[in-house]
Amino acid sequence: MTSSRQWLTGAARALPFFYAAIVIVLVWEVVVLLTKPDPSILPPPLEVAWTFGHLASDGELAVHTAYSVARVFSAWLLSAVIAIPLGLLMGNSRSLERIINPFVELLRPISPLAWIPMAILWFGIGESGKVFVVFIGTFFPILLSTIAGAKGVDPVLLHAGQVFGCTTRLSLFRRVVVPAALPNIVVGLRVAFGTGWAAIIAAELVAAHSGLGYLIANGMDILRADQVLVGMIAIGVLGFLFDTFFRYLQAHYGRAAR
Amino acid sequence: MAAIRLERGAFLYLCGMLPALFASGPAVAQQEVNYGVQPDTDPSFIAKALGYFDPIEKKHNVKIVFREFAYGAPENQAMAAGALQVASAGMGPATIAVSRLPAKLVAINILEQTAILVPKDSPLKSPCDLKGKAVAYPGEGSQQYPLLLKALSKCGLSASDIKLFKSSGPDIPTLVMNKSVDAGITWDPSISVGLASGKVRLLAKAEQIMPIMGGHYVGNGVYVRNEFLEQHKDIVQELVTANVMAVNYILCHPKEAAKLWSEQIRIKQEIIQLSLDQGISVYSLNVIPTEETMTAYTKFLKDAKILKPDDTPKIDPSFATKALQEVKSGKTCMETGPSR
Numbered sequence: 001m002t003s004s005r006q007w008l009t010g011a012a013r014a015l016p017f018f019y020a021a022i023v024i025v026l027v028w029e030v031v032v033l034l035t036k037p038d039p040s041i042l043p044p045p046l047e048v049a050w051t052f053g054h055l056a057s058d059g060e061l062a063v064h065t066a067y068s069v070a071r072v073f074s075a076w077l078l079s080a081v082i083a084i085p086l087g088l089l090m091g092n093s094r095s096l097e098r099i100i101n102p103f104v105e106l107l108r109p110i111s112p113l114a115w116i117p118m119a120i121l122w123f124g125i126g127e128s129g130k131v132f133v134v135f136i137g138t139f140f141p142i143l144l145s146t147i148a149g150a151k152g153v154d155p156v157l158l159h160a161g162q163v164f165g166c167t168t169r170l171s172l173f174r175r176v177v178v179p180a181a182l183p184n185i186v187v188g189l190r191v192a193f194g195t196g197w198a199a200i201i202a203a204e205l206v207a208a209h210s211g212l213g214y215l216i217a218n219g220m221d222i223l224r225a226d227q228v229l230v231g232m233i234a235i236g237v238l239g240f241l242f243d244t245f246f247r248y249l250q251a252h253y254g255r256a257a258r
Numbered sequence: 259m260a261a262i263r264l265e266r267g268a269f270l271y272l273c274g275m276l277p278a279l280f281a282s283g284p285a286v287a288q289q290e291v292n293y294g295v296q297p298d299t300d301p302s303f304i305a306k307a308l309g310y311f312d313p314i315e316k317k318h319n320v321k322i323v324f325r326e327f328a329y330g331a332p333e334n335q336a337m338a339a340g341a342l343q344v345a346s347a348g349m350g351p352a353t354i355a356v357s358r359l360p361a362k363l364v365a366i367n368i369l370e371q372t373a374i375l376v377p378k379d380s381p382l383k384s385p386c387d388l389k390g391k392a393v394a395y396p397g398e399g400s401q402q403y404p405l406l407l408k409a410l411s412k413c414g415l416s417a418s419d420i421k422l423f424k425s426s427g428p429d430i431p432t433l434v435m436n437k438s439v440d441a442g443i444t445w446d447p448s449i450s451v452g453l454a455s456g457k458v459r460l461l462a463k464a465e466q467i468m469p470i471m472g473g474h475y476v477g478n479g480v481y482v483r484n485e486f487l488e489q490h491k492d493i494v495q496e497l498v499t500a501n502v503m504a505v506n507y508i509l510c511h512p513k514e515a516a517k518l519w520s521e522q523i524r525i526k527q528e529i530i531q532l533s534l535d536q537g538i539s540v541y542s543l544n545v546i547p548t549e550e551t552m553t554a555y556t557k558f559l560k561d562a563k564i565l566k567p568d569d570t571p572k573i574d575p576s577f578a579t580k581a582l583q584e585v586k587s588g589k590t591c592m593e594t595g596p597s598r
Contacts, residue, residue, distance in 0.1 A: 220335065
């Protein structure tokens, strides 16, 4: 009974997204029927679905997706490994924050896309350059969310921690500050994955031979709007799935932290 | 209430002004013919510099406007959007355009125009030595990519045997010079710019990889949107003839042509002269896009998976055929065939 209710709740939540997808396809089809554009400008949904099926069945879409996901994931992980401890320390130490914050504020406004030429010069044409660009895009959201999480711990929690035996600063940090900052950290990780996803597409547009960004750029070069749209749809669907996953984590860790 | 009255007044004023605006224009508005070009040794620049387009503009009350693009893909996108009526681009983009857009290929106005470059002191001797090497190329939509694949396939290699690095055509000689890559395939005049620096050398010319027209590779094509072609056949004919006249001038006066190009595309005259002397860009009065040439070229693009199996390029050789007859009836520097 519980599982069928859960299934129904899940289906009810997914319904608006199906509705949105159907409306988009219907509007798209109507526009094609009414305006009869050249397929190189706007192909009909069926043609794009066929190309999607073709690219999926011959494995090309999976390869490009895997490259993009792997690049984003490795950069995001690297950012998390550096930004979370650094953010927790900065959130707990005013002097450290005073030292590091000017660097953060100077570098943070520079778009990851602006780093692409330098990334090619410094890291060459391999994977490191693309990972570096995504790293820039993912590092700051995680760092800032972690700092906010660590600084925003309720003083009541800190006091309760001391009462319940966290006598040293380290134990208070480990047993109260870190768990209390966790919801913010997860928000940062979620936002960072989104920005990383946007950055990788741009990085792959410039110097790559694989990835969804490359698939789109290549489609533009050879007048294959159907291929461009397949790349865009894949990005949209993957972005939605990752965001759903992070929302679940956020809800889960939010409850755990409470 | 006063605001509504004011808005209504402004609306009526605008309605009254519109016919006046139309009436004040010229009796017959001059039509713009948007002609897509790239800053390369395209005969169209010579035609423009020599004033070959002037009588066309005067006769048909049109203005031929050159729209410059860095490479073929954005040029094709502009044509797809209907922003260009005529375009001149590398044969790769040109063939893609006439396969997928409502457009027809009317002339092949440059031969060769592509080569593989390596650093001067590179140990590489032929495209077969490229295995495992980093090769810069200008993207899959360029004609250089399938040509590179063709060169590799002759040695039993494929794209997966090399490290491909996509870059802009004009940057490729610099990447080769700096040894950021082991080799690079690009178009002219970027090839000649690299060669003139003395820091790069040719690994292979296009004619060694795919000689399909008079012993040469086909470099550049002129294509026209169907709509424009149907409505202005005479303008298209005169534009193609102007191109062939320009080719004739290039063949008769290569030094003067190099000077004119230099002024038009802002590249040193010596570099353009080097291109002509070394046959990097080759010119022939025979600009006719024949069925045979295009069948071979289309197969080549389909093998490289750039064209889909059902893509069929649309060509109209009648304009180039007539242009050749018209030019040959006057004084020409050579009959048909390459410039060397």
